[in-house]
Structures are given as structure tokens and as C-alpha cells.
Amino acid sequence: MALTTHLGTIGLWSAGLRSDDPxxxxxIADAAAELEELGFSAxxxxxxxxxxxxxxxLEATDRVVVGTSILSIWQHEAxxxxxxxxALAPSxxxxxxxxxxxxxxxxxxxxARPYSAMQxxxxxxxxxxxxxxxxxRVLAALGPKMLRLSHDRAAGAIPYLVTAGYTAQxxxxxxxxxxxxxxxxxxxxxxxxxxxxxxxxxxGFYLPLPNYTDNLLRLGFTEEDFAGDGSDRLVDALFxxxxxxxxxxxxxxxxxxxxxxxxxxxxxxxARERLYDLPRAQWRELAQALPL
Numbered sequence: 001m002a003l004t005t006h007l008g009t010i011g012l013w014s015a016g017l018r019s020d021d022p023x024x025x026x027x028i029a030d031a032a033a034e035l036e037e038l039g040f041s042a043x044x045x046x047x048x049x050x051x052x053x054x055x056x057x058l059e060a061t062d063r064v065v066v067g068t069s070i071l072s073i074w075q076h077e078a079x080x081x082x083x084x085x086x087a088l089a090p091s092x093x094x095x096x097x098x099x100x101x102x103x104x105x106x107x108x109x110x111x112a113r114p115y116s117a118m119q120x121x122x123x124x125x126x127x128x129x130x131x132x133x134x135x136x137r138v139l140a141a142l143g144p145k146m147l148r149l150s151h152d153r154a155a156g157a158i159p160y161l162v163t164a165g166y167t168a169q170x171x172x173x174x175x176x177x178x179x180x181x182x183x184x185x186x187x188x189x190x191x192x193x194x195x196x197x198x199x200x201x202x203x204g205f206y207l208p209l210p211n212y213t214d215n216l217l218r219l220g221f222t223e224e225d226f227a228g229d230g231s232d233r234l235v236d237a238l239f240x241x242x243x244x245x246x247x248x249x250x251x252x253x254x255x256x257x258x259x260x261x262x263x264x265x266x267x268x269x270x271a272r273e274r275l276y277d278l279p280r281a282q283w284r285e286l287a288q289a290l291p292l
Contacts, residue, residue, distance in 0.1 A: 001228045002135055002155065002177070003135055003136075003138075003155040003156065003179040004066050004118075004133060004136055004155070005094065005095065005096070005097055005135075005136060005260050006065075006292075007041055007042055007097075007179075007181075008042070008050065008103065008261070009041065009186025009255065009260075009261055009262065009291065010040060010041060010251070010261070010264060010290050010291065010292055011037075011040055011041055011042030011043065011067070011181070011262070011263045011264070012035050012040040012042070012043055012044065012264060012265075012283065013046055013069060013183050013262070013263040013265040013291055014043070014044070014247075014262060014265065014266075014278065015045070015047045015275045015276055016031075016044030016046075016047055016275070016276045016277050016279075017031070017032060017045045017049075018026070018045045018046065018047050018049040018053050018276075018277075019041060019053070019056075020053065020068070020285075021129065023025070024058055026185050028056060028057065028060070029057075029060035030060075030189070031280055032057045032060040032061050032217055033060050033061060034065075034231075034280065034283075035059045035064070035283060036062065036063060036064040037284065037286060038284065038287040038292065039048040039092050039211075039253060039292030040064065040287070040292060041064060041065065041292070042064060042065040042066070042067055042097070042260075042261065042263070043057055043059060043061070043064055043065070043066050043067070044067045044068075044069035044158075044183070044263045045066065045067070045068055045069060045071055046275075047275075048068075048070065048071055048072040048075050048083070048150070048267070049068050049071060050068075050071065050076055050080075050084060050143055051068070051071075051081055051084035051087075051088070051098070051186070051248070052087075052128025053087050054066050054067075054096060055070055055088060055262070056082070056094065058088070058092040058095060058096060061095075061233060063095075063170065064095070065095050065096070065097055066078070066095060066097070067096070067098070067099050067138070067158070067181070068097070068098055068099045068100075068280065069076055069099045069140070069158055069160070069255075069263060070099040070101035070140040070158065071099060071100055071101070071158070071203070073100055073102060073117060073118060073121045074102075074110050074117075076130070078121050078124035078125050078128070079124065079128065081098070081132065081140040082124070082125055082128030082130060082131065082132055083123065083128075084241075085098065085130065085132050086130035088127065091139055092107045093136075094281050095139055096136065097136055097137070097155075098125075098132055098136060098138070099121075099138050099139075099140060099158050099174060100121065100137060100138070100139055100140065100154075101120070101139065101160075101261070102114035102115075102117065102118055102140075102146075103176070104196070106111065106165065106262075107120055108178040114146075115146065115149070115217060115218055117143050118139070118146070118149060119149065119153070122137075122149075122153045125137065127238060131159050134153055134154055134155065135155050135240060136155065137154045137155065138154050138156050138157060138158045138179060139148065139154050139156075139157055139158070139179070140157070140158055140159065140160055141157040141158075141159060141170075142159055142162070142211060142214075142215040143214075143215065143218075143292050144173060147170060147173045147279045148173070148176055150174070150178065151174050151175065151178045153206065154184070155178070155225070156174060156178040156180055156181070156260075157170060157174065157178070157179070157181070158182070158183070158263065159180075159182045159183070160182075160183045161183070161185075161206055161212050161215075161238060162182050162183070162215070162238075163236075163237045164237075164250075164254050164257045165219060165257070166182070166215070166219055166256040167182050167254050167259050168250035168257040168258055169219075169247045170182075171259075172258075173257025179260050180258060180259050180260050180261075181259060181260060181261035181262065181263055182254060182263070183201065183262075183263040183264075183265060184239075184240055184251065184254055184260060184262055184264050184265065185199065185238065185239045185240070185242045185264075185265045185267045186239065186241075186247050186264055186265065186266055186267060186286065187199050187239055187240070187242075187268075188242075188243070188244070188251075188266070188282055188285060188286065189241065189242070190242055190243050192241060192242070193263070195239075195241040195242065196232065196235050196236075196241065197269075198239065198267060198268065198269050198271065199230070199235045199238075199239040199267060199269065199283030200228075200229035200235060201229075201269070201271055201272055202228055202271040202272055203230045203234075203235060203238065203239075203269050204230070204272075205230035205272055207226045207229065207230060212273040213226055214235070218258030220235075221234055225240075227270075239267070244285065244286070244288060244289030245289070246253070247286070247289055248288075248289050248291075250268070251264065252291060264286065264290070266279050266283060266286060268284045
């Protein structure tokens with residue numbers, strides 16, 4: 001399926017852009033407007049946002065594409081998602097990308113038959129009174145079956161917690177026409193030991209989740225790489241660590257590996273406790289380094 005929304009090369013991923021708290025919506029709107037002015041071509045709302053939460057970001061911006069990264073199919077009924085999509089103004093609907101995923105057994109009690117469940121979910125979106133077009137939905141695919149599904153029934157894939165090497169493999173499996181937009185975590189810190197500590201604070205949350213570790217095992221990492229919140233080689237493969245020039249080089253690796261678009265996520269010390277922060281100073285620094 002062709003992507004029906006025009007997307008540039010670099011987007012910004014942030015769970016901090018997701019909130020229903022009226023006290024935070026003004027701050028989020030201001031941050032989203034600034035990110036658009038900085039030149040990021042897409043804003044990816046982290047966690048499991050609903051379409052109504054994405055609508056707040058769409059309302060605060062004029063040009064940037066807004067995507068969910070990712071909306072868990074276990075937390076949001078397909079009928080509700082389609083209804084919220086239909087409620088968007090047509091001009092905002094055109095700038096919206098529905099990123100869907102099957103989440104993880106530890107995070108969704110009803111987790112079962114994830115591949116079949118995703119197929120059924122996509123069918124429900126197709127059959128809604130106002131369908132969510134295949135060209136405006138992307139899947140958080142990791143394994144070969146879900147990658148094929150993202151090619152056949154969506155515009156492509158938005159894999160999370162992956163390496164540049166994985167990106168090259170995914171491009172080969174998807175073929176040249178499907179959209180591929182991996183996510184890359186960035187620690188802007190030239191002290192490498194400290195940057196790795198910052199990275200491990202967040203990586204430790206993901207390593208107990210088999211969907212991620214199974215994919216990393218397929219890439220050649222071992223169980224030893226998962227000990228202690230991640231080996232040095234695992235951290236270095238999954239994160240861009242260092243100054244702006246080093247980060248730019250890592251971004252270029254993913255793009256050279258076949259990514260059409262890269263969703264970059266700033267990681268700061270204490271990231272697991274500060275997941276919903278808006279690190280605007282670091283976003284500005286990052287924007288100076290990237291080809292926006």
C-alpha cells in the first residue's frame with residue numbers, strides 16, 4: 001500500500017506529547033508548535049495514545065504529520081479508533097498516521113494470537129462507516145509475519161527498539177515500495193560511560209519483553225547481552241550516544257540501511273521516571289544537528 005501522507009526524513013518521538021490532563025495541553029501544544037518550526041516532519045506520540053489525543057497535537061500544528069507510536073490494539077477498540085478518526089477535520093485527517101501494535105504479554109492481559117488479532121483489527125478498520133485507509137496506517141512490526149502484514153494491509157512498518165542492521169533486513173523483506181520508519185533513541189552526552197548509564201535506565205524497561213528480545217536474538221545478540229540492563233554492544237547498537245556530530249552519523253546509518261523516515265527519541269537521565277517530560281532544550285540541540 002502506498003503511504004497517502006507526505007512524510008519527510010526525520011520525525012520526533014515523544015511520550016510527553018500524550019496527555020488528557022487539561023493542565024498539560026497548553027504546554028504540549030506549545031512544544032508541538034515549536035517542533036514543527038524546528039523542522040521535524042512528523043511528531044510520533046509515544047505510549048498507546050488514542051486518536052483524540054493525537055487530535056490535540058494536530059490542532060496545535062499546521063503542516064507536520066502526527067502519528068501514534070503506537071496505539072495498542074488491546075487498549076483501544078477498532079470501532080472507537082475509526083470513530084475518532086472520522087471526527088477529525090478532513091485537513092487534519094490528511095496529516096494523521098495511525099500506528100498500531102500488538103504490545104506485549106506483560107502489558108496486555110488479553111494478549112493472545114497477536115497476528116490474527118491484528119488481522120481482525122485491520123478488517124474492522126476497513127469495514128467501519130468511515131474506514132481508516134490502509135495508506136494511513138502503519139504497524140509496529142518486528143517479526144517476518146508482521147512485516148508482511150504491514151506491507152499487505154498497511155502502508156508499512158514503524159519498528160521500535162531496532163538496530164541499523166535490522167533496518168536493512170526489514171527493507172529487504174518489505175521490498176522497495178513499503179514505508180519503513182524505525183525509531184532511534186538518542187543520548188546527547190559526550191561522556192560515553194555516563195551516556196550508557198542513561199541509556200540503560202530506559203533499556204532495562206524493555207529487556208524483559210520477549211517481543212523485543214526475540215527480535216534481538218534473531219539479529220545475533222545473546223542472552224548475555226540482556227544481563228545488567230544491556231551489554232555495551234547492545235546499548236551502542238540501539239542508541240546514538242555522544243555529541244551532535246556522532247548522532248548525525250548514526251541517523252545516517254539508519255537512512256542508508258533503507259529507512260524512509262526515522263523517528264528520533266531523546267533520552268535523558270532518569271528517563272523511566274521522566275518519560276512524559278518535554279526535553280525542549282535537547283530537542284533544539286538535536287534539530288541543529290539533523291538534516292531537517
